[in-house]
Structure formats: C-alpha cells, structure tokens
Amino acid sequence: MESSRARRRRRARARRRRSLFCTALAAAVVAGGTATGTVYLRERAHADADAVSSASSVTPSASASSSQEASVEPAAEPSMDRDALLKRAMASVAVEDTADAAVAVLSMDSGESAAYGDGTFDTASIVKVDILAALLLQAQDAGRHLTVQEKAYATAMIENSDNASASQLWTAIGGADGLDSANKRFGLTDTVGGEGALWGLTQTTAADQLTLLRQVFEDDSQLSGASRSFLRGLMGDIAEDQRWGVSAAADGSAWALKNGWLARSTTRLWDVNSIGRVTAGGRDFLVAALSDGNSTKEKGISVVEAAARAAVAVFG
Incomplete structure (x- = not known):
C-alpha cells in the first residue's frame, strides 16, 4: 500500500x-x-x-x-491679318489727291482673302462681265443656249469692250432690274445697276467684284460649267491694247481679265477699273482693283496695276 x-x-x-x-x-x-x-x-x-x-x-x-x-500637339499657327498687310502695301501706291482706290484679292489655293477700301465706284466697262453672267444665268433658267447673235455680242463686248454690243445685251437681260436680280443670286450685296441705258454707271465695290469673279472662276457657282468656261475663255482673249490692269501682277500671259475706263463729263476725271484672275508664283488669285478721280486714264491704269501687284504680294 x-x-x-x-x-x-x-x-x-x-x-x-x-x-x-x-x-x-x-x-x-x-x-x-x-x-x-x-x-x-x-x-x-x-x-x-x-x-x-x-x-x-x-x-x-x-x-x-x-x-x-x-x-x-501641333502649336496653333498665329493668324495673319491680311487686311492689315494690304493696307500697309497700299500706302506705297501713288494715288492722287483727287482720286480714290480700292482692291480685293482672293487666293484660290488657300481661300484666304484681303481687302482695302470699302467705297463705291462706277463700274465703267467691267460691268460687262456682270451683264454676260446675268444673260447666261437667264438662259440656264430658260433651259436654252445663247443664240448665235448673243454669242457674237458677248464676244465683242468682252474681248473688244464694244459698247454697242453691251447695250444690246443690257436690254436683253432687262436692264438694271435684270442685273440686280442676277446679282442677288450671285451674292453681290452692294452693286446697283445703272439707271436706264447707263450700264456703265452701275455702282459697285471691290468686295462685290471679287464675289462676281468667284462665280466665274470657282466651281461653287450659280453658273454652269459651260457658262463659266465660255466667260473665262473670252476674258482670256482680250484685245492686245487692253491687256493691262490686274494682269500686271501675273507671270507672263497667265491671266483672264476685263478692264473698264470712263472719263466723267462733269469733272473730266477718270474711273479706271480692272478685274480678273492672275497666276503668280504658281498660284492663282482673283483680283478686283477699282479707282476714280484720276487725272488721266494712264494715271488710273498705273494705280490699278500697282494695287493688283500689292494685293498679290500680300500672299508672298
């Protein structure tokens, strides 16, 4: 135990x-x-x-x-004030104290434009381009071609600046009413047809003439391709003694134009104008150069040529 x-x-x-x-x-x-x-x-x-x-x-x-x-990210390119450049360029154009000038230009390559002067001028014979454009537009609306006689008048009116032919076609389009109606469709806002038979006293601006040129030379137009081609062809085949004006800014013969000149009966001073397309430096430009109050026709020609060169130079 x-x-x-x-x-x-x-x-x-x-x-x-x-x-x-x-x-x-x-x-x-x-x-x-x-x-x-x-x-x-x-x-x-x-x-x-x-x-x-x-x-x-x-x-x-x-x-x-x-x-x-x-x-x-691409840096935004600084916008260029073409109007300001043209204003500076026009400062070197010798215009008489009694005279006034305006010019508008469009680069057909870039779509950029510039303008100097917004005054109203008598068209003198440059209105003949507008008269033919109105006639062609009316013919298109009617679904017809120009008659043989109308083509003959048109050719003489543009290539040779024939006044009688211009009067015939002025009547055919309905005078100032017909011109103003066509211009409304063309987009001209400051052009008014001359009273009665005085087609040469149609009032216009450089900007409106540039708009008219776009109807003739650009595809986006109220005029058909055939109508534009007809008008361009005539403007490219001006009589030799009338190959001045905006063509001064072109390279060689690369131009299509219409000139106008008129001595006023009251003052004896000259209206001298030139509109058209020029090619310079491989680029196409539309140019409208207008002047009035010149002491002579030659002085007026010098002014519109210098203005055309200045306008094209704005684009380099």
Whole structure:
C-alpha cells in the first residue's frame, strides 16, 4: 500500500508536468502567433511596396505620356491679318489727291482673302462681265443656249469692250432690274445697276467684284460649267491694247481679265477699273482693283496695276 508521502510526491510531479506542459503550450501559441504575424506583416509590406512601386511606375509613365501628348500637339499657327498687310502695301501706291482706290484679292489655293477700301465706284466697262453672267444665268433658267447673235455680242463686248454690243445685251437681260436680280443670286450685296441705258454707271465695290469673279472662276457657282468656261475663255482673249490692269501682277500671259475706263463729263476725271484672275508664283488669285478721280486714264491704269501687284504680294 502506497504511503501518504509517496502519494504527495506523485501528485507534485504531476502538477509540475502539467505546469511545464501549459507553459510550453503557451510559449508555442505565442511563438506561433508571432511567426504568423511576422509572415502577415512581411507579406503586407511586400504587397504595399509592390503597390507603391506599381503606383510610382504608373504615375511617371502617365506623366510622360501626358507630356508626350502635349509635346506632339501641333502649336496653333498665329493668324495673319491680311487686311492689315494690304493696307500697309497700299500706302506705297501713288494715288492722287483727287482720286480714290480700292482692291480685293482672293487666293484660290488657300481661300484666304484681303481687302482695302470699302467705297463705291462706277463700274465703267467691267460691268460687262456682270451683264454676260446675268444673260447666261437667264438662259440656264430658260433651259436654252445663247443664240448665235448673243454669242457674237458677248464676244465683242468682252474681248473688244464694244459698247454697242453691251447695250444690246443690257436690254436683253432687262436692264438694271435684270442685273440686280442676277446679282442677288450671285451674292453681290452692294452693286446697283445703272439707271436706264447707263450700264456703265452701275455702282459697285471691290468686295462685290471679287464675289462676281468667284462665280466665274470657282466651281461653287450659280453658273454652269459651260457658262463659266465660255466667260473665262473670252476674258482670256482680250484685245492686245487692253491687256493691262490686274494682269500686271501675273507671270507672263497667265491671266483672264476685263478692264473698264470712263472719263466723267462733269469733272473730266477718270474711273479706271480692272478685274480678273492672275497666276503668280504658281498660284492663282482673283483680283478686283477699282479707282476714280484720276487725272488721266494712264494715271488710273498705273494705280490699278500697282494695287493688283500689292494685293498679290500680300500672299508672298
């Protein structure tokens, strides 16, 4: 039989073993928890580092992309004030104190235009282009071609500036009413037909004459291709003694024009005008140069030629 002392020793040893076991277990749990926490923190740190690294690598890339996009975006070209350039160029054109001048130009290549002077001038014979354009428009509306006689009048009126032929066709279109009606469709806003038979005293502006030239020389027109071709052909075959005016701005014979000149009976001063298409430096331009109050026809010719050259020079 086990003595009481032996039992006490056995229970004491059991308590020590349980205590050691619990301590070891607690240590293992703590150690395990610490290891798990360390692994978690390390993984979290790596993940955060990767996120930061990723964010860092994306941000500069986005910035670089934005920078690249900004750098390749074409810079806006500064707008050029062609009117101001033309005004400066016209300052060198010798215009008499009694005279006035205006000029308008359109680059057919770029579509840019410039104008100097907005006054109203007598057309003199440049209205003959407008008369023929009105006749051609009326014929188109009627679905017919020009008659042989109308073509003969038109040829003499444009190529030789024949006044009698102009009077015949002025009557045929209905005079000022017919001209004004056609011009409304052509887009002319400041041109008024002369009273009665006085077609040469039709009032116009350089800007309106440029609009008329666009109807003759551009495809976007009220005139058909055949009508435009007919008118252009006549303007390109002007009588030799009338090959002055805007043609002064052209390279050689690369032009199509119509001139007008008129001595006013009351003042004896001259209206001298020139309109047409010129080719200079491989580019095509429409030019309308108008003047009045000139002391002589020759002086007026000098003014419109200088104005035409100045207008074309604005485009380089």
